[in-house]
Ligand SMILES: Nc1ncnc2c1ncn2[C@@H]1O[C@H](COP(=O)(O)O)[C@@H](O)[C@H]1O
């Protein structure tokens with residue numbers, strides 16, 4: 001008789017609670033605090049022996065602290081004889097360092113996968129990884145969930161599809177936009193960043209490839225971090241005659257100037273998920289937050305029942 | 318032709334610089350910064366191929382950030398073909414969580430050893446580990462250095478040895494004090510914390526075992542964290558007629574109330590090392606800081622020359 005047990009770190013307990021309530025389960029009571037020198041203490045308040053354990057932690061700021069906490073939780077679960085440990089990372093930290101962009105750089109995304117494996121993770125569950133290659137970094141099964149249906153259906157219901165154009169803010173990330181066009185049957189445009197030949201190493205020309213005049217443009221990306229790329233892309237769209245620009249991205253990292261930039265931009269709606277916590281002082285009127293909890297709960301159920309998670313992929317890999 | 322290369326993270330560059338200057342070497346220029354969302358970027362500014370690499374980082378606050386930075390540095394060194402990677406951790410984080418004190422706790426000290434191994438560490442160098450067992454956690458050679466000669470010689474030169482008594486603040490840690498008595502030829506006393514039978518789980522009686530009346534007592538420990546243990550022990554010594562109390566500890570963690578407690582206590586001198594950085598606002602008049610840099614530099618030389626580090630142990634294991 002296997003027992004599903006759900007755990008959360010301190011990074012984003014609201015999401016974990018929502019997932020638990022979708023499952024009709026409760027979170028396992030866990031004591032977690034920082035000692036005076038910042039070392040983390042963790043202890044589970046009930047037996048976890050033989051359990052099918054799922055440990056949720058979003059890699060939000062302070063990101064290294066929350067990654068370490070999740071590693072320590074996995075270590076404690078392993079030593080307390082959990083039968084299988086699935087690490088759920090809605091937003092996977094260090095995903096952008098997934099290759100050596102230059103010599104003598106780390107590949108931190110791979111390092112993270114190895115650290116979780118070393119701590120005792122049997123399985124990884126993530127939402128919209130920055131690149132699919134990261135699945136190959138983990139030595140074990142990876143459930144890669146996609147927020148596309150959630151985000152795209154919201155956009156599809158809200159906007160006149162006849163007027164909609166899907167826009168990739170970066171030529172290097174057209175794949176995501178491509179999946180949107182498939183789902184919504186909308187045409188595609190791409191922002192092409194060209195280096196100004198007069199200014200070395202400076203991206204200064206944002207060229208729009210595709211027809212956006214008079215269109216409702218939805219800029220799609222996996223994350224909004226400082227908002228620089230997205231806001232520059234939106235400006236380029238308006239400069240090319242776009243009627244309206246909305247933004248849809250899975251991960252609301254919203255670092256530093258992001259909120260001010262988005263608020264002050266002419267973007268009319270910013271649609272994100274709750275893969276990361278959004279503190280109240282980072283919320284703003286035109287922000288829409290959709291919940292990934294039902295999707296994560298379904299994936300947990302499938303893993304627990306040894307079903308296939310592939311059905312959640314909806315054909316996208 | 319092997320090449321010794323010395324690297325430092327951002328936690329305590331002063332110590333690394335001192336070690337470098339002891340070696341007549343320079344630190345390898347390293348770019349390290351935090352991205353907007355707190356993820357760490359690291360890159361070495363010159364080739365490390367084939368090097369005998371030594372990476373210094375003290376696990377000080379924000380401790381999880383600095384541990385992660387050191388892991389990422391090791392990952393980058395490994396991928397850039399360093400020949401051997403020695404991780405130098407003057408103060409080893411999570412050392413106090415070296416066993417399951419209760420069920421369903423992690424063994425974080427072991428986890429850290431495994432994380433460094435996974436990142437690519439071939440060898441570990443530490444100073445005064447909280448317990449010697451931690452050496453057994455790392456799957457590879459460990460150089461365990463002792464600050465005892467440094468601290469004890471300072472005390473021996475400063476104090477009339479005839480009047481000196483070495484005191485262990487905790488019956489569980491008499492081993493450290495025992496090494497002091499060997500070195501200084503001084504008698505031993507022990508603070509025995511007894512639980513008050515009237516108050517469950519509360520340590521309230523500090524019994525002094527040994528003769529301290531009219532003596533100059535040196536309280537010895539591996540670290541001063543919040544200072545609670547040390548200051549309570551000093552009070553117990555004065556209550557038992559001690560003439561003077563000084564404190565000697567390798568690691569100046571100095572968390573939270575530590576500085577206020579030590580300042581306001583009747584302790585006349587607090588002797589520590591620079592295994593951890595001491596910010597200016599945590600320094601106080603009666604604090605003496607001794608440098609471990611010469612010792613670390615000697616150990617690096619011995620490792621590099623494939624000599625034995627054991628000579629630095631001075632018979633203590
Ligand atoms: N947390 C981060 N924030 C911003 N840039 C990052 C971060 N992590 C890595 N990068 C850099 O982003 C670039 C890759 O981004 P991308 O092309 O979107 O995959 C590389 O130059 C990375 O060094």
Ligand SMILES: Nc1ncnc2c1ncn2[C@@H]1O[C@H](COP(=O)(O)O)[C@@H](O)[C@H]1O
Pocket residue numbers: 035036037038039411413414418489542
């Ligand atoms: N960073 C820390 N600060 C204070 N106590 C700790 C820390 N890490 C672990 N502990 C606890 O300290 C106790 C062991 O201390 P000791 O007996 O000195 O080895 C255990 O109860 C640990 O859970």
